[in-house]
Amino acid sequence: MSNLRLYTSNRLEKLAQILAGEVRRPLRSALEPETILVQSQGMARWLKLQLARQHGICCNCRFPFPRAFSYEAFRAVLGDLPAEEVYDPEPLIWRIMDKIPAFLEQPEFDAVRNYLGTAHDDRKLHQLADRIANVFDQYLVFRPDMIREWETGADPGWQAKLWRAVSVSFRDQHPAALQSRFVGRLEASADPVPGLPERVAIFGVSALPPFYLRIFAALARQIEVSLYLLQPCEQFWGYISSVREQEKTLRRAGKGASAAEQLHLERGNRLLASMGQLGRDFLLLLQDIGDWHESEPPQFVSPGQERLLFCIQTDILNLDDNATSDLPKKAVRDDDDSIQVHSCHSPLRELEVLHDHLLAWFERDPDLAPRDILVMIPDIELYAPYIQAVFGSPEQDGFRIPFSVADRSVRTQSHLLDTFLLLLNLADSRLGASQVLALLESAPVSRKFELDEDDLELARHWVEEVRIRWGRDGRQRAGLGLPAWAENTWCHGLERLLLGYALAGNGEELFEKILPTMISRATRAKFWAGWRSFSTGFLPPSKRSGLRGH
Numbered sequence: 371m372s373n374l375r376l377y378t379s380n381r382l383e384k385l386a387q388i389l390a391g392e393v394r395r396p397l398r399s400a401l402e403p404e405t406i407l408v409q410s411q412g413m414a415r416w417l418k419l420q421l422a423r424q425h426g427i428c429c430n431c432r433f434p435f436p437r438a439f440s441y442e443a444f445r446a447v448l449g450d451l452p453a454e455e456v457y458d459p460e461p462l463i464w465r466i467m468d469k470i471p472a473f474l475e476q477p478e479f480d481a482v483r484n485y486l487g488t489a490h491d492d493r494k495l496h497q498l499a500d501r502i503a504n505v506f507d508q509y510l511v512f513r514p515d516m517i518r519e520w521e522t523g524a525d526p527g528w529q530a531k532l533w534r535a536v537s538v539s540f541r542d543q544h545p546a547a548l549q550s551r552f553v554g555r556l557e558a559s560a561d562p563v564p565g566l567p568e569r570v571a572i573f574g575v576s577a578l579p580p581f582y583l584r585i586f587a588a589l590a591r592q593i594e595v596s597l598y599l600l601q602p603c604e605q606f607w608g609y610i611s612s613v614r615e616q617e618k619t620l621r622r623a624g625k626g627a628s629a630a631e632q633l634h635l636e637r638g639n640r641l642l643a644s645m646g647q648l649g650r651d652f653l654l655l656l657q658d659i660g661d662w663h664e665s666e667p668p669q670f671v672s673p674g675q676e677r678l679l680f681c682i683q684t685d686i687l688n689l690d691d692n693a694t695s696d697l698p699k700k701a702v703r704d705d706d707d708s709i710q711v712h713s714c715h716s717p718l719r720e721l722e723v724l725h726d727h728l729l730a731w732f733e734r735d736p737d738l739a740p741r742d743i744l745v746m747i748p749d750i751e752l753y754a755p756y757i758q759a760v761f762g763s764p765e766q767d768g769f770r771i772p773f774s775v776a777d778r779s780v781r782t783q784s785h786l787l788d789t790f791l792l793l794l795n796l797a798d799s800r801l802g803a804s805q806v807l808a809l810l811e812s813a814p815v816s817r818k819f820e821l822d823e824d825d826l827e828l829a830r831h832w833v834e835e836v837r838i839r840w841g842r843d844g845r846q847r848a849g850l851g852l853p854a855w856a857e858n859t860w861c862h863g864l865e866r867l868l869l870g871y872a873l874a875g876n877g878e879e880l881f882e883k884i885l886p887t888m889i890s891r892a893t894r895a896k897f898w899a900g901w902r903s904f905s906t907g908f909l910p911p912s913k914r915s916g917l918r919g920h
Contacts, residue, residue, distance in 0.1 A: 407436055552585065670687065678700075681700055
């Protein structure tokens with residue numbers, strides 16, 4: 371018996387209401403969390419707010435991604451897997467880098483050898499290994515049957531040979547192998563499997579590869595699996611095609627445009643046909659993989675015709691293409707701003723325009739709240755600094771809009787990790803003044819050494835005063851093939867600071883060919899307190915000992 375349930379609507383709010391109603395059904399154990407699969411942290415955050423609005427609270431709910439949940443299911447069913455995945459695409463890059471040179475003399479690797487050339491370039495090899503590792507990772511999800519065929523030795527191509535070489539340590543632990551064992555175990559078992567959640571909801575997922583659909587179809591033999599699918603069209607639109615797709619089909623068939631009706635090529639709504647290919651393909655996959663059945667009537671809501679955006683949504687909902695009909699064009703009101711296109715010269719300007727429009731909308735509609743706004747961005751890492759600059763520091767506090775940024779990488783979200791990586795990069799760097807000061811100004815370092823903004827400003831002033839530019843000392847510069855002079859290095863600058871603290875030369879007399887800098891009495895105490903931690907990494911131990919003695 372299949373427990374695959376499908377809920378559809380053209381409104382995400384409707385789907386959230388249906389999910390809230392399903393969550394009201396208590397689980398067998400009060401301590402078992404509700405498992406809801408999402409594809410982004412932004413969707414998880416929005417859904418938490420919706421569930422809290424419906425129930426008054428949202429607690430004991432977990433929102434894993436499909437890949438993480440799949441491994442949890444593999445462990446529960448197969449039982450012999452470690453807590454963490456053995457297969458990891460990151461180390462795979464280094465395995466590929468290690469194996470490629472040994473294969474370059476084989477004729478199958480002619481293309482790889484021609485690309486790398488005769489000169490040994492580790493950077494180029496790493497870039498190639500990164501691309502290959504990414505492709506292999508995609509194969510495991512989108513072409514698992516091909517991966518399993520490679521492992522039998524059937525394919526003599528260079529990709530298959532390389533995969534067999536790098537996958538020795540995780541041959542039975544990668545996703546394709548685990549999925550095959552997982553599905554086979556569930557299909558052969560009629561008894562309940564402990565460790566699986568009582569039910570699983572999949573929410574806000576626009577598309578899933580067949581890899582995951584087969585996992586959910588197998589899971590439905592044991593537990594309840596519900597898919598809450600946002601559908602823009604109330605009718606079945608799996609077979610519509612865009613103008614370009616129809617032209618390709620007719621060319622392959624050797625027929626003219628008049629044969630489109632004979633081949634049953636449906637266009638439907640041209641906007642949906644041209645931009646909805648991913649959702650259309652996923653709709654067809656649901657028909658092919660698993661016995662999905664709708665548990666209740668679809669919850670479609672007509673947007674109406676009041677605004678331009680509503681007109682477009684209504685046409686898509688009904689699968690209409692009014693551009694090909696004889697109906698008169700709809701008149702657009704002068705105050706209709708439901709669809710806007712802004713051309714801006716930079717990401718910063720884009721965010722400034724967005725901020726101004728949001729303020730105007732909040733002023734115009736008192737019922738509109740920041741939690742009702744979702745901003746979609748193609749590359750969140752590119753825009754994140756500008757978001758902080760515009761929304762985090764408005765010109766007036768009264769214009770501040772509460773916001774949060776989702777779906778950023780672990781490195782960009784963790785100041786501690788970013789500082790740690792910055793510290794590691796110092797070892798091979800030229801120790802530029804701005805680079806070292808950036809480390810000092812990072813939140814974890816400032817917090818560790820109890821530095822406030824005045825202290826940081828004083829450090830910047832000292833670095834500028836003694837003209838520190840780059841380099842630890844003259845020897846580091848000599849190691850880079852440059853003259854071994856110490857001027858404008860960190861050691862030379864710190865010596866000028868220390869001599870300025872020790873001597874009253876007023877910045878006019880040399881001592882051992884070093885010009886002491888001028889330090890006022892007010893900053894002497896701060897200087898000596900900060901010196902102990904700030905200079906440790908830049909002076910040899912012998913000089914540090916002598917200075918401590920002084």
